[in-house]
Amino acid sequence: MSPFFSVFRGLNHQAYTGHLPDLSHSSYFCKMEKTLIISGGTKGIGRAIVERFAQEGFTLVTCSRHAEDLTHLAKALKEKYPKIKLHTFVADLSQKGEVLHFAKAALEAVPQIDLLINNAGAFRPGDIATEPDGQLEWAIRTNLYSAYYLTRALLPPMLKRKKGHIVNICSVASLKAYPQGGSYSISKYALLGFSKNLREELKDKGIRVTAVMPGATWSDSWKGVDLPEERLMAAEDVAKAVWSAWDMGPSAVVEEIVLRPQQGDL
Numbered sequence: 490m491s492p493f494f495s496v497f498r499g500l501n502h503q504a505y506t507g508h509l510p511d512l513s514h515s516s517y518f519c520k521m522e523k524t525l526i527i528s529g530g531t532k533g534i535g536r537a538i539v540e541r542f543a544q545e546g547f548t549l550v551t552c553s554r555h556a557e558d559l560t561h562l563a564k565a566l567k568e569k570y571p572k573i574k575l576h577t578f579v580a581d582l583s584q585k586g587e588v589l590h591f592a593k594a595a596l597e598a599v600p601q602i603d604l605l606i607n608n609a610g611a612f613r614p615g616d617i618a619t620e621p622d623g624q625l626e627w628a629i630r631t632n633l634y635s636a637y638y639l640t641r642a643l644l645p646p647m648l649k650r651k652k653g654h655i656v657n658i659c660s661v662a663s664l665k666a667y668p669q670g671g672s673y674s675i676s677k678y679a680l681l682g683f684s685k686n687l688r689e690e691l692k693d694k695g696i697r698v699t700a701v702m703p704g705a706t707w708s709d710s711w712k713g714v715d716l717p718e719e720r721l722m723a724a725e726d727v728a729k730a731v732w733s734a735w736d737m738g739p740s741a742v743v744e745e746i747v748l749r750p751q752q753g754d755l
């Protein structure tokens with residue numbers, strides 16, 4: 490794979506948020522640029538998170554399978570935040586080789602990792618009895634192995650610094666079975682299991698781990714669905730929750746976040 494690569498360089502955008510500065514996290518206070526590596530930052534929840542952290546002056550690294558979407562993302566962010574530093578790569582994270590290639594490129598692009606968000610994932614409906622052969626393998630590669638391999642590749646520098654935060658975007662499908670959940674739900678249960686194990690492993694190593702379980706959230710997955718806007722959550726609300734988990738003092742960790750539409754699951 491030859492990664493498409495683009496980067497916007499300039500002074501980091503610094504936004505004073507009005508909080509008392511937190512020594513371990515505030516780029517305002519220590520002037521060190523903070524970095525976020527997030528998979529699948531071009532659309533939906535990932536895109537909203539990218540926007541939220543861009544607003545806070547983070548240096549960003551992201552990927553998706555489509556170069557054109559990454560170019561559009563870079564253009565839009567550059568217009569809004571002219572000083573932003575953004576590194577984008579084309580990578581299909583359902584392929585182990587491409588995950589490792591992305592991880593290597595990301596490590597070369599940023600001096601350190603403050604936050605890793607395993608967001609890339611995809612939904613295909615199906616019941617276990619009738620979904621196509623190979624759907625479980627596809628779901629596990631896309632929704633679990635992507636996060637597992639990326640985390641393993643990026644952990645060594647975090648462990649060395651004894652600092653960092655890993656957020657895994659799971660789902661309410663990690664908590665509850667539902668019709669047509671099939672292999673997607675199995676893979677999201679597994680991702681929550683991954684997240685819980687990681688939390689235990691890293692609690693005495695200075696690295697925080699957060700599992701986010703969103704319910705139905707407007708994104709491409711819901712395109713064309715005939716429902717009023719307020720029936721689903723906005724991706725920006727998930728991004729706000731992720732930001733608040735990041736924005737804790739150094740002695741606290743938000744282990745799990747469950748977010749649902751006000752009217753409940755669909």
Ligand SMILES: NC(=O)c1ccc[n+]([C@@H]2O[C@H](COP(=O)([O-])OP(=O)(O)OC[C@H]3O[C@@H](n4cnc5c(N)ncnc54)[C@H](OP(=O)(O)O)[C@@H]3O)[C@@H](O)[C@H]2O)c1
Binds near residue numbers: 534554582659
């Ligand atoms: N929306 C919901 O209702 C909902 C609810 C609970 C959990 N979630 C979870 O939230 C995460 C984001 O979902 P979303 O609804 O925001 O999805 P989305 O709008 O389809 O966006 C997914 C993002 O991930 C990228 N991506 C997908 N497959 C990839 C792959 N194999 N390799 C690299 N990048 C890939 C996509 O870009 P490309 O397509 O260009 O690769 C895109 O940037 C997923 O893990 C999903 O399971 C979503």
